[in-house]
Amino acid sequence: MLAVAGLCKAFGGVRAVWDVSFAVAPGEILGLIGPNGSGKTTVFNLVAGALAADAGTITLDGRSITRLTPDRRNALGIARTYQHVRCLPHLSTTDNVAVAGLYGARPAASTGAARRAARALLERVGLGWAGGVPAGRLTVAERKRLEVARALATHPRLLLLDEPLAGLNPAEAAAALDLFARIRDEGTTLMIVEHNVGAVRSICGRVVVLNSGEKIAEGAPEAVLADARVMEVYLGERAPA
Ligand SMILES: Nc1ncnc2c1ncn2[C@@H]1O[C@H](COP(=O)(O)OP(=O)(O)OP(=O)(O)O)[C@@H](O)[C@H]1O
Numbered sequence: 590m591l592a593v594a595g596l597c598k599a600f601g602g603v604r605a606v607w608d609v610s611f612a613v614a615p616g617e618i619l620g621l622i623g624p625n626g627s628g629k630t631t632v633f634n635l636v637a638g639a640l641a642a643d644a645g646t647i648t649l650d651g652r653s654i655t656r657l658t659p660d661r662r663n664a665l666g667i668a669r670t671y672q673h674v675r676c677l678p679h680l681s682t683t684d685n686v687a688v689a690g691l692y693g694a695r696p697a698a699s700t701g702a703a704r705r706a707a708r709a710l711l712e713r714v715g716l717g718w719a720g721g722v723p724a725g726r727l728t729v730a731e732r733k734r735l736e737v738a739r740a741l742a743t744h745p746r747l748l749l750l751d752e753p754l755a756g757l758n759p760a761e762a763a764a765a766l767d768l769f770a771r772i773r774d775e776g777t778t779l780m781i782v783e784h785n786v787g788a789v790r791s792i793c794g795r796v797v798v799l800n801s802g803e804k805i806a807e808g809a810p811e812a813v814l815a816d817a818r819v820m821e822v823y824l825g826e827r828a829p830a
């Protein structure tokens with residue numbers, strides 16, 4: 590579905606992403622892991638189009654999207670959530686989702702239709718009660734769910750989740766993992782950046798590991814997490830549990 594080849598992005602002298610290649614198959618949940626600053630969010634920014642690649646190609650269903658703007662990529666079915674959650678704080682939670690529903694792969698025909706779809710999505714992520722609340726009043730955990738609803742409102746075929754469990758308690762994290770599995774079962778392919786190794790083990794069929802911008806391992810979670818080089822890069826960081 591998605592193929593990334595020879596992807597590079599530098600910020601001044603920092604090689605944030607260096608010659609990274611990987612592919613994502615339809616229907617899988619691919620984990621993207623690595624220590625802090627290893628380039629995970631930059632990969633998401635490059636795939637979603639928030640940043641332009643210095644080199645390399647990104648193809649979706651065989652078509653190059655490397656030079657497309659973020660809105661074009663979103664219209665082709667790529668949606669993402671942010672590590673640092675953002676919302677429109679003065680708009681209602683429903684309208685935060687409805688705004689997203691006016692864009693994307695199948696934009697709603699009217700504001701009313703976008704609001705109806707938004708309310709259904711809020712139910713789905715467990716925020717049905719919060720539709721009328723200004724989004725700025727939600728807790729961080731609730732905003733994380735709002736981010737997922739906003740991304741889903743654009744009808745993604747490929748959903749990129751950047752540390753969706755950070756700041757959630759164990760019960761909230763378990764509910765989020767259930768939701769992600771259901772989203773996948775309903776036909777959306779997922780890529781997840783996550784430091785919670787237990788979660789990665791439980792939900793990801795395959796994992797790509799970055800270190801200092803470079804891919805150092807790829808494969809089934811059990812094999813990758815047992816890899817000596819992967820263990821080493823996590824030492825002094827968050828050691829895999
Ligand atoms: N917009 C930017 N300008 C300058 N440097 C940046 C920018 N974005 C990222 N970097 C740098 O690129 C490197 C990779 O950062 P990135 O945010 O992709 O890492 P990450 O793996 O997502 O880390 P974390 O686990 O902390 O979220 C880091 O050295 C970071 O400081």
Ligand SMILES: [Mg+2]
Nearest residue numbers: 629630631672
């Ligand atoms: Mg990051």
